[in-house]
Structures are given as structure tokens and as C-alpha cells.
Amino acid sequence: MLDPFDRSLRAFLPKAKPLLDNNTLAFNQSAFRIANVTQSSLRCYYQTIIRYDGDRGVRMNNTIPLELPATLPYDFYQVTCRNSSEAIIYKNLFSNISPTSVHRDNPVEEESPQHLSVILFGIDSASRSSAIRRLPKTMNILRNLQAYDFKGHTKVGENTFPNMIPLLTGLNVSELHLPRRPYMDKIPFLWNNYSKNGYTTFYAEDTPTWDTFNFNKRGFQIPPTDHYMRPYQLALWNVQKMDYPYISDYCYNGMSRHSLQINYLKQFLDLYKRKRRFALSLINVLCHNTEKNLQFGDEDLRDFVQWMDNEGHLKNTVFIIFGDHGNRISGIRRTPIGYLEDRMPLLQMIIPEQLKARHATVHESLLVNTNRLTTHFDLHQTIVDVLKQSFSEPSIAYREGKVRGISLFKTIPLARTCRDACIPDTYCVCDQTIEEPTSHALAKTMSETGVQMLNHIMFSEDRCAKLTFHKTTSVRRYLRTFQETGIIQTAVSLFRNADVLDRYIVQFQTIPGFGIFEATIGVYLDGGIRVEGDIDRVNKYWNQSACIQDGALLRAYCYCVKKHRVN
Structure with missing residues (x-):
């Protein structure tokens, strides 16, 4: 089929x-x-x-x-x-x-071996493992071009927005102090720094209803970059709603939607060839709902990377192909492998040969860091260093006295932990787990604790049904380790409370709606059972939460029993 x-x-x-x-x-x-x-x-x-x-x-x-x-x-x-x-x-x-069509306060200047361009090519929900499975031709050409393949790259937030904000600003979402349904114009995005330094800027996404800065937000009052693709994508969305011929979520007039966006980026690169360029292109449609569709972009992505090399666009350019996170809601997500893939997005980087020749330590550090624990905070600091030409002395970002991000041009410590890297416990993949029976009484108790938490979050929302525990679908326990005190604890708990007996990753299903949720559950020495961090939805909810207009959490949790009333 x-x-x-x-x-x-x-x-x-x-x-x-x-x-x-x-x-x-x-x-x-x-x-x-x-x-x-x-x-x-x-x-x-x-x-x-x-x-x-x-x-x-x-x-x-x-x-x-x-x-x-x-x-x-x-x-x-x-x-x-x-x-x-x-x-x-x-x-x-x-x-x-x-x-x-561009009105700038300062001219676009020439790129050079010192003033490198930066091209960020993102694929929503693409993990490193899914890229190996579904993008073999693209991964092969990246190997041929000696791309650095970061095997320990780990997300720091649940979905796209809390991962793109660290990448583009170096901050956590909570540090932005955003109001409800905010505009994005005042956020200190990296492209603003580049623009002030003579770079022409570009930003494109292909699905206006899911755009990173528009989903449950208001987006931008003025275009954030010199060239901004949202108006075109909105026009496509409008004709799609009118049943226009030869258009679907994937195609328009004989071209795949991702190819349309790649072509727009190619036009940008060609027009400003040998000029300083900062571009962010994020493709959603290929992999957002299911990783299986990723394979249909393999040849187009391979051809694009090959075109960049053939046309000389990589000569003075740092090219980064990345995922914001892995797949969060497809079938594979509900497996132990999918749990890891969700947390470990794709990250590959190509740098100019002349940069390696001038700064040998850059190449050496990047090579070592492909096998170290890295995050979007580190990638942000790397892009900051490209702008500041900090290759001999790569930078470290601090926040409230703690290391926030380490430039990938600098060797990352081998003993780095999730806590060191500002990775929340929920997304840490450094600790092993073992499968436990779902039939045990503790499994049901932990699942019911998760359901109670969901209902507590939705308590004041009368449009949402009260959820009931249906069944536990998976239980995994963190393997225990010893502290010097001799107390047996989970490895993750060493970063937290000393009174935790065990921690578990529990998946459970609720009714109505048959939503499948995943929670990290702590079992304490005093007999308490508590949810640690957020609860994630790991299957599709389609229009079950259509009555909710605001709030990503509620949209993932709510099963609507009342229609939204528009004032």
C-alpha cells in the first residue's frame, strides 16, 4: 500500500x-x-x-x-x-x-576566508538514526564531503520551539519571559547579529500552520530576515484550501513541497554568491508526522548538497544540516529505540578546507566532539564564534555562573554529564534502562499517577474530558548505581534528590481518545510516587483537541467534549 x-x-x-x-x-x-x-x-x-x-x-x-x-x-x-x-x-x-524587495540599513558585504557564511538546513523531527535509515544517499555525500557527524547530539526541549530558541538565541524559552500568544520580533535571534555585520539573511519554513514561531504564537510583525518565505507558503495554503488542482500537503503543480523550498534557498545562494549569507531553512512536511516520508526527500537533499559543492557555495561557508529533535509521535516513538531517537536529533557540519588549514585545532576539536555529548546550546555558541571569527580561542557561554554552551570548535570534556550540558533529566540518554513487566501493581499505580497529573493540568478547562486510566503500555526502569554513601539510586537521581529509590519511564493509555503518554516517574523512599518533569504525548491526536486554540500542552492532553466558543 x-x-x-x-x-x-x-x-x-x-x-x-x-x-x-x-x-x-x-x-x-x-x-x-x-x-x-x-x-x-x-x-x-x-x-x-x-x-x-x-x-x-x-x-x-x-x-x-x-x-x-x-x-x-x-x-x-x-x-x-x-x-x-x-x-x-x-x-x-x-x-x-x-x-x-529588501530595505537594509547597511550594505551586504563580501564573504571571505575570515567572514564565513552560515547555512542552517533543518529537518523537523529528523534523528540521526532515521537519517541513516531514510537518507542513505544524502548521508553518503555528506561523508564524501567530510562532514562531521555528531553522534551524541541531544535535544534540550520537547518539541521544535524549545529547541530552536536555544539554537538561535542561546537561551531557554523560560528566560524569554514571553506573554501568552506573543510576537517574536523582540527575541534576540542570531540572524540580527549577522545582519548588522553585513550579512544578507534568509528564513524559510514550509508549513505555515506549524511554523516554529507561529504555532500558538503570533509570529513576526515585520519580516525577521531579508528574505522570508512565509507569504509564499501562506498563499500555497490558501489555494490548497480552495481545492486547487495538483496540490496537496506534499505537492504543488508537479513539484514536491520540500523541493519548492530548496529551490528558494538555491535562488538565494545564487543571487548572493560570494556575499556574506546567513540562512535558516527548516523543512517540516517530510518527517513531522511520520519518519517513513523522509525517504522521499533523499535524492532531492543529496542533489542539493552536491549542487552546493559543485557551484562553489561551500568554499567559504559553514553548512549545517540538523534536526530539532527526533520523531515524537510516529509508531517507532513508542519503542525503546524510538525513545532514544526522539532525544537524539541529526547534526552534521561541513566547514571550509581553508578553515581546517588555518586552524588545525578546529578540525581536531570537531572530530573529537563527534563522540561527545552536545546540544543546541553548543551549536549556538559555534555559530556565534563563526561571526566573531573566534577559531583560535573558541568561546564558552555562561548563564548564572554555570556553563551553558561550549563552542564545537573547542574540545568538550569527556566526562560531561547531562547536568553539565543543561539537558533536563527527562531528555537525558546517558543512563541505561531495563524493561519491566506492565502487569505489576506498581506499573498501574505509576500510570494512574500520570493520569492524575494530566487531569490536574486540565482541571480548570471544562472543554476537556476527565481522562481515565486504560492500560500501561510500557515500563522501563533506570539501572541502579552506587553513591559513596552506599545508597542505591538511579543514575539520573544522582543529579536530583537523595531520597529517590527508583526512577521509571512509563507509557500509559487513557480514555476517551486512547491517547498514549509517557512520563518519568520517581518512586521515593517515603513511599511517594511523583511525576518528574513534563508528560509527553507520543501518539497523534489529530483533531481531538480542536476546541483548544492556545497552549501546546493542553492541545496534546485534551480530549474535547465542548466546542470552542468564539467571541
Whole structure:
């Protein structure tokens, strides 16, 4: 049975034969013959896509006649062509990189061996292991290009936002002191530092309903970077809702959605070739819901990396391909391997050969660090060092007197612990676990404790059903270790309370809705049983929580019994 992505490609690719070659707006003569029209009988016009009300929406401006071939000085626009009978025979949304659409306070300067560009290419929910399984061609070319493969890279938050904030700011989400449904403009993102230092900036995501800074948030009042793809993606979303031909979650007019975003990034790299560039491209659609779809991006990702090398874009560039976290809600997540993969995202890095030649310690440290415990805080500090050219003396970031992040250009201590690396206990993978029977009375008691916590969190929300314990699906116990005092404890508990007898990772299912949740449970010497940290939802909840408009936690926990009333 074909998966939805494969069905989409097979359905749309044979049918879509564009009359205009993408972005050049030049005639595709073979497509004209197939469509049985002549150039003289064709009447075309365009509408630019304009952002309004911050990130909330887009609109089309007035239609303007278009003489083909043509080049338009806009980032996003829609072209429509009619035949002599006024029937629409062609309609397409275009992305483009136009320097005339950018208004900067300072000019873009030349890149050099000292002023390196930074390209961050993210894949939502991609773990290192899933990339090995699903992206063999991409991983092979990364090996050929001598990319550093970080095997101990570990997430520091549950989902995308609390991992991207450390990467892009060096801070935890709690340190931002954000109000409810906040705007993102005042957050100290790295791209602002780069822009002030003569870099042109780029940010793109491919799913506007899930965008990192828009999901349960308001996004940006003004575009955060020089080139910002959200208006184009919103326009795609709008035509998809109208049942536009040849469009789905995965495809648009014969192109995969991830390819559209890769092409936009390629246009950016080409237009500003040999200029200082900072780009963040985060692809959601490939892997967000299921890791199986990741394989359909393998050739496109391989070709993109190969293109960057062939076109000289890696000469003075630090190229980073990464995951924010592993897959959190697919079937594999409910296995012991999936538990680890969720916590260990992909991280590969390519640096220029001339940087290795000028700073041998950089290469040596990166090589050692591929087998050390690393986080997004460390990656942030590395990107800070690229901007500051701190290669001979890589930096360490401190927060309230504690080490927060260590540049990957500096050798990370072998004995580094999760506590040292600011990894919450819930996401630490340094300690071994052993499977325990789900039939024991303790398993049920721990599961019921988790259910009680869920209901406590939703206590004041009358739109959500009270959850009831259904069954325990998995129990794993942290292996014990000895402290000098002789007290037997779990390895994780050494970082916390001395009165913990054991800690467990418990998965349990609730009704209504059959949600599957995972919690770290502490069993204390005084007989107490307590939930440690957050409880994670590890299966899909689709529209079960549609009545909840705000709050990521409630959306994951709530089974709606009352409809949301809009004032």
C-alpha cells in the first residue's frame, strides 16, 4: 500500500506540465503543444503576493498584464494565463529572490576566508538514526564531503520551539519571559547579529500552520530576515484550501513541497554568491508526522548538497544540516529505540578546507566532539564564534555562573554529564534502562499517577474530558548505581534528590481518545510516587483537541467534549 506522500507524487507529477519554466517565466514550447495553444493566443497577467497584518495573512494585488518572457522584481507572485476563449489554462505561484524587495540599513558585504557564511538546513523531527535509515544517499555525500557527524547530539526541549530558541538565541524559552500568544520580533535571534555585520539573511519554513514561531504564537510583525518565505507558503495554503488542482500537503503543480523550498534557498545562494549569507531553512512536511516520508526527500537533499559543492557555495561557508529533535509521535516513538531517537536529533557540519588549514585545532576539536555529548546550546555558541571569527580561542557561554554552551570548535570534556550540558533529566540518554513487566501493581499505580497529573493540568478547562486510566503500555526502569554513601539510586537521581529509590519511564493509555503518554516517574523512599518533569504525548491526536486554540500542552492532553466558543 502506497503511503500518502508516494500517492501524491504519483498522482500529480505526470499531470502537471507547466506552460512556463519555473521562475524564469520563459515559454515551455513542449507544454504549449500539449495544451494545444499558441503563443499569440495566450494572454497572461500576474499578481504580487503581499503580506498583511504581520504573519497572519497574504493578499493578491491587482492583476497586471504580463508580456512573456519576463523577469519580475518581486519575491512572490502568481501568474495566470488564459486562451482566446478566456479559459484559464495555466496558474502558478512563483517564488523568487529579488534584491529590490529588501530595505537594509547597511550594505551586504563580501564573504571571505575570515567572514564565513552560515547555512542552517533543518529537518523537523529528523534523528540521526532515521537519517541513516531514510537518507542513505544524502548521508553518503555528506561523508564524501567530510562532514562531521555528531553522534551524541541531544535535544534540550520537547518539541521544535524549545529547541530552536536555544539554537538561535542561546537561551531557554523560560528566560524569554514571553506573554501568552506573543510576537517574536523582540527575541534576540542570531540572524540580527549577522545582519548588522553585513550579512544578507534568509528564513524559510514550509508549513505555515506549524511554523516554529507561529504555532500558538503570533509570529513576526515585520519580516525577521531579508528574505522570508512565509507569504509564499501562506498563499500555497490558501489555494490548497480552495481545492486547487495538483496540490496537496506534499505537492504543488508537479513539484514536491520540500523541493519548492530548496529551490528558494538555491535562488538565494545564487543571487548572493560570494556575499556574506546567513540562512535558516527548516523543512517540516517530510518527517513531522511520520519518519517513513523522509525517504522521499533523499535524492532531492543529496542533489542539493552536491549542487552546493559543485557551484562553489561551500568554499567559504559553514553548512549545517540538523534536526530539532527526533520523531515524537510516529509508531517507532513508542519503542525503546524510538525513545532514544526522539532525544537524539541529526547534526552534521561541513566547514571550509581553508578553515581546517588555518586552524588545525578546529578540525581536531570537531572530530573529537563527534563522540561527545552536545546540544543546541553548543551549536549556538559555534555559530556565534563563526561571526566573531573566534577559531583560535573558541568561546564558552555562561548563564548564572554555570556553563551553558561550549563552542564545537573547542574540545568538550569527556566526562560531561547531562547536568553539565543543561539537558533536563527527562531528555537525558546517558543512563541505561531495563524493561519491566506492565502487569505489576506498581506499573498501574505509576500510570494512574500520570493520569492524575494530566487531569490536574486540565482541571480548570471544562472543554476537556476527565481522562481515565486504560492500560500501561510500557515500563522501563533506570539501572541502579552506587553513591559513596552506599545508597542505591538511579543514575539520573544522582543529579536530583537523595531520597529517590527508583526512577521509571512509563507509557500509559487513557480514555476517551486512547491517547498514549509517557512520563518519568520517581518512586521515593517515603513511599511517594511523583511525576518528574513534563508528560509527553507520543501518539497523534489529530483533531481531538480542536476546541483548544492556545497552549501546546493542553492541545496534546485534551480530549474535547465542548466546542470552542468564539467571541
